[in-house]
Amino acid sequence: MTAPPEISWVERLRAEGGEGQAAVADLHALLLKAARFEVGRRAAELPHLRGGDQEDPAQQAADDALMAVLRKLDEFRGESRFTTWAYKFALLEAAVKVRKRAWQGREIPLEDEAWSALADAGAPAGRGAEDAELFAALREEIERLGERQREVLVAVALNGVPIDVLAARLGSTRGALYKSLHDARRNLRAALAARGLRVGEEEA
Amino acid sequence: MSTDDKRDAVLGRVLGPGTPELTCEQCFEELDRYVELTLAGDPADARVPGMRAHLDGCPACAEDFASLRDLVAREGD
Numbered sequence: 001m002t003a004p005p006e007i008s009w010v011e012r013l014r015a016e017g018g019e020g021q022a023a024v025a026d027l028h029a030l031l032l033k034a035a036r037f038e039v040g041r042r043a044a045e046l047p048h049l050r051g052g053d054q055e056d057p058a059q060q061a062a063d064d065a066l067m068a069v070l071r072k073l074d075e076f077r078g079e080s081r082f083t084t085w086a087y088k089f090a091l092l093e094a095a096v097k098v099r100k101r102a103w104q105g106r107e108i109p110l111e112d113e114a115w116s117a118l119a120d121a122g123a124p125a126g127r128g129a130e131d132a133e134l135f136a137a138l139r140e141e142i143e144r145l146g147e148r149q150r151e152v153l154v155a156v157a158l159n160g161v162p163i164d165v166l167a168a169r170l171g172s173t174r175g176a177l178y179k180s181l182h183d184a185r186r187n188l189r190a191a192l193a194a195r196g197l198r199v200g201e202e203e204a
Numbered sequence: 205m206s207t208d209d210k211r212d213a214v215l216g217r218v219l220g221p222g223t224p225e226l227t228c229e230q231c232f233e234e235l236d237r238y239v240e241l242t243l244a245g246d247p248a249d250a251r252v253p254g255m256r257a258h259l260d261g262c263p264a265c266a267e268d269f270a271s272l273r274d275l276v277a278r279e280g281d
Binding site for chain 1: 210211213214215217218219220222225227228229232235236237239240261262263264267268271272274275276278279
């Protein structure tokens with residue numbers, strides 16, 4: 001009986017000598033395909049990455065993903081196909097690289113720009129005074145957040161800064177910054193509720 | 205995008221999903237399984253609770269999900 005492909009991948013990658021080396025080369029080709037897919041998909045949105053510029057981040061992403069996959073091979077639980085599991089590392093590496101390149105040399109927008117976005121969204125749209133009160137309260141409560149929570153919320157949620165870009169600028173991680181964003185959102189919902197303003201679902 | 209859509213989009217980005225959600229790390233852990241369940245038409249949201257809310261709240265993870273889903277779907281064609 002032939003072993004399932006996912007077992008074959010793991011066993012081949014763990015093999016000594018030529019078989020292991022061939023498996024690593026096959027894996028790199030797989031990851032490069034995924035990285036090219038991701039860079040190509042994002043290049044349509046990012047004109048500066050057209051043409052030959054796309055190959056460099058794809059190669060770097062495949063190299064970094066290869067290291068990540070080999071490092072985490074013991075964590076593969078077989079709950080998906082091996083290729084699906086491996087692809088996610090290449091896609092993540094490629095996406096992060098493209099986002100960082102897109103923001104290279106760009107300043108993180110100032111808080112003032114966020115207030116414009118918020119005022120614009122809260123402009124009368126047939127909802128009148130109720131909406132004006134909600135958006136005014138929202139701005140006040142955002143300004144009351146702790147520094148890190150406010151910084152992350154304003155950049156990511158209002159100014160559209162990719163969280164990976166912000167993480168790199170602040171020397172942090174996506175996960176850590178998302179925790180700040182999550183806490184900020186929870187605090188804002190609670191503050192709005194305390195004012196008798198309710199928006200959408202409430203966290204259990 | 206209509207004015208109401210813009211209003212709702214901004215509120216959604218600022219206030220998030222408002223329901224229990226996975227962290228970014230948990231999302232990455234489960235992403236491959238969630239994508240395969242989604243593509244198989246299985247109840248992915250019931251099998252991976254908190255994933256949908258996280259994808260609604262985290263633009264970067266939502267993009268990673270869409271990319272993996274589309275790549276795997278293309279492979280299956």
